[in-house]
Amino acid sequence: MNAEASLADPWLAYFADRGHLGVRRIGAGAEGVVYGLGEGRAAKVWSGRPPADFALTRQVYADIARHPLPFATPEILDVEDHEGVLVTYERALPGAPMRVDSAHAAYERELPTRHNGAILAVLRGLARVPGTDAMRQLTVQGDDRPLWRGHDCFRNALAALVARAARRHGAALATYVPDFDAGVERTRKALRSLPDAPVTAIHGDLVPPNIHVDASGRPVAVLDFGFYTTAGDPAFEAAVTAAIWDMYGPHAEEHAAELTGLFADELGYAPLTLTTYQAAYALTTYDLFGTDDHDGHFRWCARLLRRNPVFSP
Template structure:
């Protein structure tokens, strides 16, 4: 933790203590910001890249999701402000992250763990009330992903085009034939037919799925990074790739999960690989301007995957 981060954390904890939460303390840094346990069954989440209006829309989406999903969604109790940064106070959800229950670097992943992921993906694919979530911006952008678009593929193509240019230099050096791959990906995304729209979480992996002792899903958390309404194949594509830990067996695990999801839902593997490439290009500099961090290196590995490269060669 840097000195600046430490000072910010200490200042925020003092804010919560002064506001009547004497047991407040930091929990973890989520993708969208820092989380603090307040000690009364609630947590505070400080959103670094969101406006209050976005969070109130997220509040309405969560309330709707809770009525349509078979597991819990976060519940935003209030939207507030701390040091000029928007903050939500949310009900603390039960369950432990799936990552604490299993080894994500083992190709022989427990069948119960894979069944858990299948159940989460199936539930999201069946959640078609997407009006609120389609109005959300993604990553650190200010406008909704869908603004000016009639299809998910077109919206995603524009996102890729905007974002990947920010670390094109890194990709040009590390990804074989990068510029042709980028052009092919954008063209293929734009030509995708309209799909049935469902809730897309955008970043499901073992830390965002809360489970019980039998690995049954109790809640899905950390919406907001790439949450929107769109093609449920996107979540399946990302989940299969984000599930395994960084190990030499990760490609094998990803291939197995991709095949399982394709078989379970009747998805074409080429479509999953296409969406995986889109995720890699769109998020490559999500955590470090210009790329160059561990996540960017992971995105390079996705684009260098022979199966992904083959899809972008056709």
């Protein structure tokens, strides 16, 4: 590390002064900047206040990390406050992102077989991690209470979340989605009618950048839990992953349909269960980044609902 780099980013010197060799900046996101420290450790310098449920998030990481998986997951090893800035020391995760997000690169029509295999391996792995009390206490982004509060099963908790989310800015979404109120009720009824399912760890945001692979394409790490992390039906994870894997590319709808069919066949989930969960996901995330069609995620949710056989039969 040279002096010029230290002046440009004082955190490089901060970590080096604490005995970490080969400190390097790995990347930055909404939560902060991540640095590699060497010896299997990384640090995140938070750019804003940590989430209100940060202690729960740390416990959820620990709950998942203690379960044997064929890929690594985040684990917070230590926490410190440096002049009012939160710094977390975490397990460094191996590999490289499977690919960039579809908002930044158009995916080809043919889904690579190696990618499909990697996604299935991750879905199968997470479906073996039991849901825990800490996971049940997490709040889905955009909501005002823990998802499971007042409920003893995932399908009813999700149906209640759909109702709350529809009340937030449903009028805005109704402008772009015909028969909106009836579609919300059809989705809630379909959710409540789903059969009992195991309760496992749900990541909730398995887009390609959040799965790291090695040179052979094998998944070696899953990161960025928190956006929709909870305990629930593993079919929900599969349904959401199929829908969001390619959200913005020229073949997005075809890819969503293809992956939904693949996961139904390979994992044994009923197609109606998957499409019900996809409608619920759109109804509970549509307003997180904007409330009109200037926002890409809002547009995507509206399109999904217009073609979803549960919401718009």
